[in-house]
Structure formats: C-alpha cells, structure tokens
C-alpha cells in the first residue's frame with residue numbers, strides 16, 4: 001500500500017461555510033479539512049449545493065458566512081495554487097484556441113516560451129493527448145476535451161485540484177478510463193484532490209475519504225475513510241467486501257438525505 005507523506009498536514013480547511021441565495025439557505029454550515037496528499041470525494045444528491053460549495057471554496061463566489069483557509073490563508077479570490085475542473089468541458093475550453101493554447105493559458109507569464117511549451121507537452125502526454133495539441137476542442141470527443149481540461153488544471157502544478165462532477169457528461173467506458181487517469185495523475189503530480197460527484201460508486205472507488213452531504217440546506221453528515229488498498233483496480237477494488245460496505249453506507253445516507261431535503 002502506498003504511504004502518503006505529510007498526510008496529517010491540513011492543506012484546506014472549510015469552517016462554518018454557509019451560503020444562501022436570497023432567502024433560500026443552500027449550505028448550512030459546512031465544516032471539514034483536507035490533508036495534503038489526500039483524495040477526498042464529496043458525494044451528495046443533485047441540488048444539494050455541491051457546485052455552490054466548490055465555487056465558494058475556490059474563491060469564485062463569496063460565502064454568506066464562514067470561510068475557507070488554504071495553505072494558511074483565507075480564500076477571498078481564486079488562489080494561484082488551486083485549480084478547478086468543471087463538469088461542462090464544452091464551456092471550459094475556449095473554442096477558438098487549439099488544445100495546446102488552452103492548456104498554456106493559465107501559464108502565461110510564468111516562464112519562457114520554451115519552458116511553457118515543455119510543461120504543456122508534459123501535461124498533454126500525461127493525459128494521453130500526446131500529439132493532439134494542434135487540434136481544436138470541437139475536433140475532439142467529449143472524453144478528449146475533458147482530458148484537455150484536466151491537463152490545463154495540472155500544467156501549473158497546483159497544490160490542490162478541485163473537480164466538480166468532471167465525468168458526468170461522458171459515456172460509461174470513457175468515465176472509468178478517466179477515473180483511473182485521475183488516480184494516476186494524482187500520484188504523478190503529487191496533487192491533493194477534492195472531487196465532487198453524485199455517483200456513489202465513483203466516490204468510493206476514487207476516495208481515501210468520502211464526505212457525505214445531507215439534502216439542502218446542506219451539511220456534512222458523515223466522514224468515511226474508505227480503507228481500500230492502492231492502487232485501485234476497477235474490477236478488483238469493486239469486488240472487495242469493504243467496497244460493498246462503504247457503498248452501502250453512503251447509499252443509505254444519500255437516500256435518507258433525499259427524503260429529508262427541505263427544498
């Protein structure tokens with residue numbers, strides 16, 4: 001089993017985060033920590049506020065109250081060492097730029113042209129898009145576009161990668177490939193990952209730890225350490241008794257969250 005270094009060091013702390021839209025409370029005091037090197041999945045039903053939570057953590061929108069502390073600093077704008085990959089790849093890549101230009105975009109001004117070119121190439125190779133840099137997003141499948149969006153997130157070596165249901169819009173076969181890709185990249189780039197999904201199997205398969213959300217107004221109802229061995233394998237991991245146990249626990253909590261949701 002892989003031993004994670006510094007695994008007790010808190011990288012990201014979410015403290016009493018609340019968010020309301022008008023009179024409607026969506027997030028109702030969210031508290032959790034993510035340690036350096038961890039892969040944490042947040043799972044909750046549709047409409048429970050997962051995107052709202054991730055956008056607040058990333059500094060893309062202000063919470064109503066509470067705060068996120070990242071690397072010792074309160075988040076008030078998107079931190080340089082934090083990258084976000086969204087669900088909707090068709091809107092996250094700029095259609096008038098090639099894939100390589102899209103990946104290079106956040107690297108602007110961080111080094112020489114040759115240096116940036118090298119980092120873009122490395123990121124494209126890592127996600128299996130070697131030699132595809134000249135293509136435009138609309139010339140690629142959905143899975144390839146999402147690989148490009150992941151490459152863009154990783155190319156500047158973020159300390160944490162936030163992912164908002166990144167594989168919800170791709171077919172099932174592509175999805176399992178991308179899940180394994182993200183697990184591999186997490187090791188290759190030594191990145192901490194906070195991954196949001198409504199898919200229970202995906203959450204349990206990927207995570208070191210699963211945070212289960214209640215229905216809106218939302219809080220974290222349970223924190224489950226998966227205790228599954230690494231490296232993961234789509235067939236073997238999902239056959240383990242422990243996988244079944246965690247899956248069942250999360251499923252039960254989500255069913256109960258849905259039936260108690262007030263909106």
Ligand SMILES: Nc1ncnc2c1ncn2[C@@H]1O[C@H](COP(=O)(O)OP(=O)(O)O)[C@@H](O)[C@H]1O
Nearest residue numbers: 021026044045046047048049050051052053263
């Ligand atoms: N900008 C907004 N203004 C008003 N309501 C919003 C806004 N964004 C999201 N909501 C509402 O907040 C709730 C949570 O949305 P969201 O965070 O997208 O949930 P999830 O990602 O879990 O599906 C939903 O009821 C949604 O309609």
Ligand SMILES: [Mg+2]
Nearest residue numbers: 050051052165
């Ligand atoms: Mg969402």
